[in-house]
Amino acid sequence: xxxxKLVLRxxxxxxxxxxxTLIGMAVxxxxxxxxxxxxxxxxxxVQASAPDRxxxxxxxxxxxxxxxxxRTRILQMSGVKQVVYANWFGGVYIxxxxxxxxxxxxxxxxxxxxxxxxxxxxxxSNFWRRxxxxxxxxxxxxxxxxxxxxxxxxxxxxxPGDWSFVLVGIYHxxxxxxxxxxxxxxxxxxxxxxxxxxxxRAGRVELYIVKLDDPxxxxxxxxxxxxxxxxxxxxxxTETEKAFQLGFVAMTEAIVIxxxxxxxxxxxxxxxxxxxxxxxxxxxxxxxYAVLKTMGFxxxxxxxxxxxxxxxxxxxxxxxxxxxxxxxxxxxxxxxGSFLPIFHLSYSTLLLSAGICFLIGLLAxxxxxxxxxxxxxxxxxxxxx
Amino acid sequence: xxLSSTSSSKRQPVVCIRDVHKYYRRGAQVVEVLLxxxxxxxxxxxxxLMGPSGSGKTTLLNLIAGIDRPDRGELLIGGVxxxxxxxxxxxxxxxxxxxxxxxxxxxxxVLTALENVELPLTLTKLSRRxxxxxxxxALELVGLTERVHHYPGELSGGQQQRVAIARxxxxxxxxxxADEPTGDLDKGSAEDVLNLMQRLNRExxxxxxxxxxxPKAAERAEHVHHLDKGVLSDGxxxxxxxxI
Ligand SMILES: Nc1ncnc2c1ncn2[C@@H]1O[C@H](COP(=O)(O)OP(=O)(O)OP(=O)(O)O)[C@@H](O)[C@H]1O
Ligand SMILES: [Mg+2]
Numbered sequence: 001x002x003x004x005k006l007v008l009r010x011x012x013x014x015x016x017x018x019x020x021t022l023i024g025m026a027v028x029x030x031x032x033x034x035x036x037x038x039x040x041x042x043x044x045x046v047q048a049s050a051p052d053r054x055x056x057x058x059x060x061x062x063x064x065x066x067x068x069x070x071r072t073r074i075l076q077m078s079g080v081k082q083v084v085y086a087n088w089f090g091g092v093y094i095x096x097x098x099x100x101x102x103x104x105x106x107x108x109x110x111x112x113x114x115x116x117x118x119x120x121x122x123x124x125s126n127f128w129r130r131x132x133x134x135x136x137x138x139x140x141x142x143x144x145x146x147x148x149x150x151x152x153x154x155x156x157x158x159x160p161g162d163w164s165f166v167l168v169g170i171y172h173x174x175x176x177x178x179x180x181x182x183x184x185x186x187x188x189x190x191x192x193x194x195x196x197x198x199x200x201r202a203g204r205v206e207l208y209i210v211k212l213d214d215p216x217x218x219x220x221x222x223x224x225x226x227x228x229x230x231x232x233x234x235x236x237x238t239e240t241e242k243a244f245q246l247g248f249v250a251m252t253e254a255i256v257i258x259x260x261x262x263x264x265x266x267x268x269x270x271x272x273x274x275x276x277x278x279x280x281x282x283x284x285x286x287x288x289y290a291v292l293k294t295m296g297f298x299x300x301x302x303x304x305x306x307x308x309x310x311x312x313x314x315x316x317x318x319x320x321x322x323x324x325x326x327x328x329x330x331x332x333x334x335x336x337g338s339f340l341p342i343f344h345l346s347y348s349t350l351l352l353s354a355g356i357c358f359l360i361g362l363l364a365x366x367x368x369x370x371x372x373x374x375x376x377x378x379x380x381x382x383x384x385x
Numbered sequence: 386x387x388l389s390s391t392s393s394s395k396r397q398p399v400v401c402i403r404d405v406h407k408y409y410r411r412g413a414q415v416v417e418v419l420l421x422x423x424x425x426x427x428x429x430x431x432x433x434l435m436g437p438s439g440s441g442k443t444t445l446l447n448l449i450a451g452i453d454r455p456d457r458g459e460l461l462i463g464g465v466x467x468x469x470x471x472x473x474x475x476x477x478x479x480x481x482x483x484x485x486x487x488x489x490x491x492x493x494x495v496l497t498a499l500e501n502v503e504l505p506l507t508l509t510k511l512s513r514r515x516x517x518x519x520x521x522x523a524l525e526l527v528g529l530t531e532r533v534h535h536y537p538g539e540l541s542g543g544q545q546q547r548v549a550i551a552r553x554x555x556x557x558x559x560x561x562x563a564d565e566p567t568g569d570l571d572k573g574s575a576e577d578v579l580n581l582m583q584r585l586n587r588e589x590x591x592x593x594x595x596x597x598x599x600p601k602a603a604e605r606a607e608h609v610h611h612l613d614k615g616v617l618s619d620g621x622x623x624x625x626x627x628x629i
Contacts, residue, residue: 002500002507009495291491294452295505296480298473378444378453381487 003301007308014281018313021277025317026324028270029353033325033345034332035263036352039256041343043249048177049241051215053113054222056208057244059237062088065204066234074210074225079217084110085205087187090158093144100140101179102154106187113211116174117182123169131189134165137180138172143334146170159190161197176344210238267356274364278310282368289372290380299373306369311361318357322350398425399559399592400449405458407444407615418444420615422458426594426608431586433606434596440612442596443564449594450483450562451475463559480508484553486563490545492537498524498548499533505556523551527581543574550581554591561585563595567602579605 012018040047056074058064065087074083089102108128111117119127119135127133136146146152146167154163165185173180187205194202212221222238229236239247249256282289289302325345333343407419418441426432434442447453448460451467460467463482470478492501502520511519524533527547537545546566553561563582567575583605585591595606603609611618 002504005500006493006495013495287491288493291485291487291493293476294450294479294483294485296476296478296508298476378447381447381452381491 003304003308006305007312010281010285010305011309011312017277017280021274021313022317022320024273025270025314025357026321028266029318029321029357030324030328031266032263032356033322033349033353034328035259035266036349037325037329037332037343037345039259039263040346040349042252042256043245044177044343045179045245046242046249048116048175048179049245050116051218051240051242052212053241054210054212054218054225054238055241055244056210056222056225056236056238057206059226059235062206064234065206066208066236068203068205070205070208070229070236073228074208077221077224077228079213079221080210081213082109082113082211084113084209084211085187085207086110086209087190087204087206088158089154089156089185089190091154091156091163093152093154098144100137100181100183102183102185104187104190105184113209116178117171117184118174119169119171123171126168127186130166130168131186131192132165133168134183134185135169135171136167136184137182138170139180140183141167141170159194159201161193163193209241267360271360271363274310274314274360275367277313278306278364278368279371281309282306282372286372286375286380289375290377293375293377294381302372303365303369306372307362307365310365310368311358314357314361314364315354318353322353397428399428399430399463400424400426400594401459401461402449403459403461405445405448405455405460407441407448407453408456418615419448419455422615422617424610424617426592429586429590429592430608431583431593431606432595433603433609434594434612435598435600435603435609436612438598441615442612445612446562446564446594446596450485450560451479480505481556482559484556484558484561486546486549486553486561486566488565488568490537490542490549490569492545492548492552494537497534497536498529498540498551501537501548502551502555505552509556519555520551523555524548526554526585527551541574542570543577546570546574546578547581550578550585554585554589559592561591561593563593565596565598567597567599575599575602 056066056070058066068085071083071085074080085106087104089104091102092098093100093102111119111124117135117137123135127135134152136152140146148167148170150167152165152167154165156163171180172178191202210221210225212218218240222240225238226236292302329343329345402422402424405419405422406417409416409418422445434446436442444453448455449462451460451462451470455468458468465478467475467478492498493504496504499517499520502523503516506516506519509516521530521533524530527550529544529547529551532540532544532548537548540548550566553563561582566582567578570578579602582593582595586593593606595602597603
């Protein structure tokens with residue numbers, strides 16, 4: 001088709017200008033994709049949360065534990081399938097920069113509640129057989145070159161002392177959103193040590209993870225759990241895993257909003273750049289538009305010609321940017337590692353980027369197309385003839 | 386009417402200009418460019434329009450070709466009063482009825498000679514193949530079959546103007562307008578272009594209106610109309626004018 005041919009040839013007429021605009025476009029879309037992925041990763045824990053899991057913690061604060069005895073009482077409630085627990089260990093591996101979640105977990109049906117942590121049956125049985133066993137997510141195991149059988153030593157801060165673990169398994173995530181950067185070891189190993197060093201802290205659990213028979217009962221059961229312990233010394237606060245994760249994210253909401261704003265500012269800037277390029281191109285071609293008009297081409301044709309070129313540049317730049325965002329995201333993911341454990345480009349980000357590119361292309365064409373439609377043939381040709 | 390008594394005056398006029406006025410407003414100042422032009426151009430004529438710079442030649446040609454509108458008067462082209470057409474109708478009318486030849490050729494630089502000639506045909510109902518055939522025929526007529534896949538930048542001025550002529554005739558318009566078609570060409574190329582236009586007129590009975598400064602070019606035309614300060618005069622008046 002003539003229109004398409006004209007659009008494509010016009011696009012690459014001023015090669016340098018087009019290439020520079022394309023690069024600008026690509027970089028902007030790359031930045032947009034990465035920033036959006038950061039925001040999504042921020043909410044990663046929320047996305048990964050299961051609807052049939054409740055988290056019960058001390059109603060005062062996360063750092064105050066609950067007695068171990070609560071487990072059996074929660075288990076007795078109807079609609080509750082399993083109850084497991086975990087303590088945030090903290091600790092330092094070699095130095096403070098090596099951040100990843102370290103948790104003491106128990107009891108032995110823990111991995112049934114977290115089926116997304118995939119371990120071989122052998123790894124699981126080794127874990128429960130050996131007191132100081134630990135398992136690690138694929139990501140951190142790769143990062144620190146851990147192999148099965150390695151001894152890993154952590155310096156405790158919440159729980160002082162040097163802690164040695166033997167790696168018996170490396171889990172990988174069943175879902176794309178599964179956090180593969182956790183370091184898990186046995187709660188009874190922690191508890192046993194505490195009994196010797198600081199007995200007052202033994203027998204305590206920070207989080208109960210309650211697995212339900214049916215996720216639709218989540219609201220009623222969480223209320224029932226909290227009612228059950230209302231008159232106890234340690235009152236509980238139970239919420240869905242999702243709500244629990246959202247609570248974490250809410251603390252950093254301002255940063256997320258800032259990132260979102262920046263990502264849209266980037267889009268605004270690139271719109272200006274493309275609009276400028278298109279305005280320049282259209283201005284240079286005023287006499288061509290006049291000639292096309294004399295030959296009987298209407299404003300619709302000219303608008304398509306300009307918008308086509310504009311969308312062509314923006315989509316090409318966008319595609320390059322999106323293509324670059326894959327390797328960039330994986331580099332970013334390696335660097336950020338366990339801070340943002342679930343860092344991958346989502347379909348919605350790519351779709352949104354493509355949509356934005358298309359829209360920018362159209363918007364950038366509005367002014368030049370309007371100007372072209374107002375070109376007075378006789379006057380414009382006067383400049384030429 | 387002051388047409389000279391050649392045989393062509395008996396033919397039906399394809400262009401009838403009646404009391405056409407054109408003003409330009411520059412701020413508060415009104416510049417009167419055409420002051421009551423009356424002119425008939427017979428079907429199949431080759432008319433030249435001469436006159437000093439700024440006399441309004443281009444303005445008149447633009448009015449005849451329907452790319453500008455008069456402030457007063459009637460313009461009957463092929464029986465249609467084009468002053469009554471809406472902007473969209475006028476654009477469509479131009480596509481079918483007028484072929485343009487410009488001083489600076491005005492080919493689209495991103496299209497080859499063949500594609501440039503084909504371009505006006507995309508507004509017709511012709512199939513892709515027919516378009517190509519018509520365009521090739523037109524290029525053959527102007528003697529450029531060897532250059533069909535060249536871009537304008539790879540052609541000489543004379544060749545570009547011949548492509549432009551092919552583009553002007555490819556839709557088979559009732560009228561061809563040319564504004565100083567040889568103005569930017571050397572003597573040899575100008576000869577070629579004029580020969581070509583003469584051939585189009587004589588062999589294909591194309592009605593041509595050509596604005597020119599060059600008396601040699603004007604000699605090729607059947608009629609020469611002189612425009613001075615917005616008023617038309619016939620050939621003899623102009624000869625007096627040049628003697629002054
Ligand atoms: N768009 C315009 N606005 C104002 N004045 C104009 C406009 N176009 C033409 N004129 C004026 O109208 C007059 C006639 O212009 P025109 O272009 O028709 O002359 P011309 O005979 O073609 O001259 P030339 O031989 O130099 O091409 C000139 O005085 C010019 O300044
Ligand atoms: Mg002129």
